[in-house]
Amino acid sequence: xxxxxxxxxxxxxxxxxxxxxxxxxxxxxxxxxxxxxxxxxxxxxxxxxxxxxxxxxxxxxxxxxxxxxxxxxxxxxxxxxxxxxxxxxxxxxxxxxxxxxxxxxxxxxxxxxxxxxxxxxxxxxxxxxxxxxxxxxxxxxxxxxxxxxxxxxxxxxxxxxxxxxxxxxxxxxxxxxxxxxxxxxxxxxxxxxxxxxxxxxxxxxxxxxxxxxxxxxxxxxxxxxxxxxxxxxxxxxxxxxxxxxxxxxxxxxxxx
Numbered sequence: 001x002x003x004x005x006x007x008x009x010x011x012x013x014x015x016x017x018x019x020x021x022x023x024x025x026x027x028x029x030x031x032x033x034x035x036x037x038x039x040x041x042x043x044x045x046x047x048x049x050x051x052x053x054x055x056x057x058x059x060x061x062x063x064x065x066x067x068x069x070x071x072x073x074x075x076x077x078x079x080x081x082x083x084x085x086x087x088x089x090x091x092x093x094x095x096x097x098x099x100x101x102x103x104x105x106x107x108x109x110x111x112x113x114x115x116x117x118x119x120x121x122x123x124x125x126x127x128x129x130x131x132x133x134x135x136x137x138x139x140x141x142x143x144x145x146x147x148x149x150x151x152x153x154x155x156x157x158x159x160x161x162x163x164x165x166x167x168x169x170x171x172x173x174x175x176x177x178x179x180x181x182x183x184x185x186x187x188x189x190x191x192x193x194x195x196x197x198x199x200x201x202x203x204x205x206x207x208x209x210x211x212x213x214x215x216x217x218x219x220x221x222x223x224x225x226x227x228x229x230x231x232x233x234x235x236x237x238x239x240x241x242x243x244x245x246x247x248x249x250x251x252x253x254x255x256x
Contacts, residue, residue, distance in 0.1 A: 107151035108144060114158045115141060118165065126198040126211055128168075128190060129175075136161055169195045174237035179218055181209070191233045197248040201230045210249045221249060 115137055122133050140157045143149045174191045179200060186207075188200040198211040200218065208227045209220040229248060235241040 104151055107155055111140075111144060111151070111154050111158050114162070118158075118161060121165070126192070126195060126213075128192045128198055133165075136164070168192075172233070172237045174234045176203075181207075181218055181220075189234050191230055191237060193233065193246075193248060199226070199230050199233075199248065201227065201234065205231060 119134065119137050122130070122137075140154060140161065143157065144154050172191075172193050174189060176187065177190050177200075178185050178187055179190075180186075186202060188202050188207075191197075191199050191201070199209065199221070201208045205227065207220060208230050209218050210226075211217075212219045226247065226249060229246045232241060232244075233246050233248070236243055236246075
């Protein structure tokens with residue numbers, strides 16, 4: 001009976017082993033498929049990770065490019081405004097150039113009229129520094145005929161003469177000159193106080209006089225009234241004395 005059980009156990013083990021072997025052989029393909037799927041899944045995940053990295057890199061590049069594009073849009077807009085402004089300036093310059101020839105043709109006649117007017121003013125003005133003042137006018141007139149002196153330069157020179165004449169009315173000066181007194185030439189000291197007084201005094205101090213606007217001539221003044229004041233004024237003009245009030249013959253303004 002023991003032998004029979006042993007045989008039965010051996011038979012059961014054989015049957016079980018055969019069944020396990022059969023089961024094992026049937027599972028192997030499934031396991032292999034699972035391994036293949038795992039490898040494929042790993043490869044797919046690696047590909048997904050790579051694509052994700054590439055996408056992130058492309059997105060970063062895109063954002064960088066868009067920032068550059070926005071910056072270029074702002075830059076181009078500013079350039080467009082600058083170009084529009086330059087085109088306007090070019091139009092204005094073209095218009096100025098077209099008018100320049102007309103203006104240039106008008107300058108010489110204007111300069112001539114200004115010189116004539118200034119010369120006439122000097123002739124009716126007090127007769128001080130006449131050689132210098134009239135000589136300056138003739139010099140500018142001569143420059144107008146020179147080819148190397150432009151119309152603009154001639155105009156500048158005339159304005160400078162007008163400025164000099166303006167300064168004459170604001171200063172005081174003294175100089176030696178020769179004037180006609182009663183038909184005789186006399187060496188005298190001239191004192192000019194702006195354009196309000198023009199007086200003379202002989203070198204020996206014996207005779208003192210002033211320019212009379214009405215008669216357009218020199219006339220003698222009472223020495224006792226003005227001799228000392230004129231002498232002091234000459235010293236002030238030569239910076240040999242301090243400035244102080246002086247009693248001078250000043251022509252009263254005339255009513256129109």
